[in-house]
Amino acid sequence: xxQKSYNKQFILLSVLLIVLFxxxxxxxxxxxxxxxxxxxxxxxxxxxxxxxxxxxxFRLPKAITAILVGSGLSVAGLLMQTLFRNPLAGPFxxxxxxxxxxxxxxxILGSSLFGGxxxxxxxxxxSFPIAASAGAFLVLSAVIIAANRVRNTMSILIIGLxxxxxxxxxxxxxxxxxxxxxxxxxxxxxxxxxxxxxxxxILVFMVIYVIGILATVAVIKPLxxxxxxxxxxxxxxINVKKNRNIILxxxxxxxxxxTAFAGPIAFVGWQCRTLLE
Amino acid sequence: MIENSENSILKTENLTIGYPQKKQxxxxxxxxxxxxxxxxxxxxxxxxxxxxxTLLRTLCKVxxxxxxxxxxxxxxxxxYSENDLSKKLSVVLTERLPESQLTIFELIxxxxxxxxxxxxxxxxxxxxxxxxxIKQTEIGHLKNQRFYExxxxxxxxxxxxxxxAQDTDVIILDEPTAHLDMHQTINIFSLLQQLVKQTNKTIxxxxxxxxxxxxxxxxxxxxxxxNLQFGTTEALIAKNAFDKLFPNNLLKFNKSLQxxxxxxx
Numbered sequence: 001x002x003q004k005s006y007n008k009q010f011i012l013l014s015v016l017l018i019v020l021f022x023x024x025x026x027x028x029x030x031x032x033x034x035x036x037x038x039x040x041x042x043x044x045x046x047x048x049x050x051x052x053x054x055x056x057x058f059r060l061p062k063a064i065t066a067i068l069v070g071s072g073l074s075v076a077g078l079l080m081q082t083l084f085r086n087p088l089a090g091p092f093x094x095x096x097x098x099x100x101x102x103x104x105x106x107x108i109l110g111s112s113l114f115g116g117x118x119x120x121x122x123x124x125x126x127s128f129p130i131a132a133s134a135g136a137f138l139v140l141s142a143v144i145i146a147a148n149r150v151r152n153t154m155s156i157l158i159i160g161l162x163x164x165x166x167x168x169x170x171x172x173x174x175x176x177x178x179x180x181x182x183x184x185x186x187x188x189x190x191x192x193x194x195x196x197x198x199x200x201x202i203l204v205f206m207v208i209y210v211i212g213i214l215a216t217v218a219v220i221k222p223l224x225x226x227x228x229x230x231x232x233x234x235x236x237x238i239n240v241k242k243n244r245n246i247i248l249x250x251x252x253x254x255x256x257x258x259t260a261f262a263g264p265i266a267f268v269g270w271q272c273r274t275l276l277e
Numbered sequence: 278m279i280e281n282s283e284n285s286i287l288k289t290e291n292l293t294i295g296y297p298q299k300k301q302x303x304x305x306x307x308x309x310x311x312x313x314x315x316x317x318x319x320x321x322x323x324x325x326x327x328x329x330x331t332l333l334r335t336l337c338k339v340x341x342x343x344x345x346x347x348x349x350x351x352x353x354x355x356x357y358s359e360n361d362l363s364k365k366l367s368v369v370l371t372e373r374l375p376e377s378q379l380t381i382f383e384l385i386x387x388x389x390x391x392x393x394x395x396x397x398x399x400x401x402x403x404x405x406x407x408x409x410x411i412k413q414t415e416i417g418h419l420k421n422q423r424f425y426e427x428x429x430x431x432x433x434x435x436x437x438x439x440x441x442a443q444d445t446d447v448i449i450l451d452e453p454t455a456h457l458d459m460h461q462t463i464n465i466f467s468l469l470q471q472l473v474k475q476t477n478k479t480i481x482x483x484x485x486x487x488x489x490x491x492x493x494x495x496x497x498x499x500x501x502x503x504n505l506q507f508g509t510t511e512a513l514i515a516k517n518a519f520d521k522l523f524p525n526n527l528l529k530f531n532k533s534l535q536x537x538x539x540x541x542x
Binding site: 085225236 | 362368384388
């Protein structure tokens with residue numbers, strides 16, 4: 001796409017990512033020599049067993065989650081900012097992550113209200129991301145419907161914030177009717193955490209994440225032309241309506257899955273747009 | 278159905294433009310019969326709010342005509358898909374570009390989008406087209422700047438370059454000289470005139486620079502209240518068409534100068 005090459009920056013940032021990843025794994029409350037960490041990662045079983053457990057079951061999942069969450073939110077932020085042509089727009093501001101929270105809240109807190117149905121499903125790895133994505137999509141569609149009525153981008157942001165407050169109100173109501181244990185569970189989730197993910201959960205996370213990223217690659221072209229605004233995009237032969245829906249769908253899936261696994265920490269998605277553009 | 282269609286690239290037949298409304302359609306102009314030829318610079322003139330943009334939007338397929346038909350290269354405009362049309366017709370709009378970090382080169386390269394593959398890689402041919410467009414508009418020195426660093430006049434040139442890179446037979450510009458000073462305005466207009474001569478493209482431009490447009494365009498679409506006239510400057514002057522362009526007598530059209538002059542009282 002570009003003549004001015006971004007390869008240099010890309011390589012630099014990739015190296016930085018790997019270095020940070022390595023640091024993340026090697027630093028912690030238990031000191032483990034770097035050589036042993038490498039040995040553990042390549043599957044050498046001669047390393048002390050407790051160290052192996054720490055690395056493979058605690059640090060590594062955490063580091064991978066961090067990368068998935070960070071990049072996923074950046075992508076979601078990039079999509080939203082390009083679509084709304086506003087550097088303030090992002091999954092957090094538009095109330096999408098609140099929607100995802102609502103989905104999870106309904107799952108955890110609502111189980112006592114609605115009884116068996118949710119409870120029966122809450123065991124599965126998939127139920128969190130599905131609930132969160134559905135919640136995200138719900139709020140996002142509501143924002144879109146509202147956004148089609150008002151042309152002003154500023155009002156769209158305000159509408160997003162309003163939906164955010166609305167969902168937190170609903171969550172409060174749910175909390176009022178729930179039992180202490182469930183509230184605690186939800187509260188811990190809402191603190192946001194990159195740890196505590198089992199390998200199974202990470203697998204689910206990764207599958208959905210990869211789907212989202214692949215779909216994003218597929219809309220690179222419309223995204224590029226949207227940088228000129230919707231009317232120019234149209235004159236370049238882009239079906240704006242269709243692509244807008246695809247972009248919104250990807251965003252809600254990505255935000256949904258991230259919020260489900262890592263808690264409502266979507267503000268990370270704000271900063272990284274310039275980098276990805 | 279279409280006579281002398283060899284040279285005519287854009288043709289309208291009993292076209293009515295306006296905005297459909299529930300009770301009664303709001304009609305701006307009706308019975309428009311234009312036949313626009315290849316390699317002509319056409320100016321759309323008229324006072325504010327008369328419907329210049331509505332006409333251009335209808336010709337670009339952004340807005341549907343109320344009745345009548347538009348033929349593009351002898352084929353009805355409706356039958357073109359968005360992607361096909363984007364290879365035939367490019368636009369320069371009045372709207373501001375949304376904020377972004379695009380460089381000038383990237384912005385112009387976006388004009389190649391109808392031809393690029395699904396992840397937007399530029400082929401050699403694409404790069405050549407972009408280089409030509411940059412050369413034609415003489416903006417090579419700006420190539421690596423960000424678009425928000427440019428002056429309005431430079432940005433217009435860049436947007437024209439983008440439309441050129443799109444490699445279409447027709448370019449439609451909506452008031453490209455708004456906000457520009459006199460020098461830049463003449464600059465843009467003579468650039469358009471040059472491009473028409475060099476490339477045999479058809480350029481349709483709406484403008485308020487009437488005196489300049491009269492001098493430089495091949496043909497004029499003149500919009501006055503409920504009346505649309507089309508022809509060369511001379512033909513329209515012979516018909517006294519310009520007398521009705523503005524309502525009061527502050528400005529008067531001087532036939533021998535072929536210009537509007539301020540009425541001395």
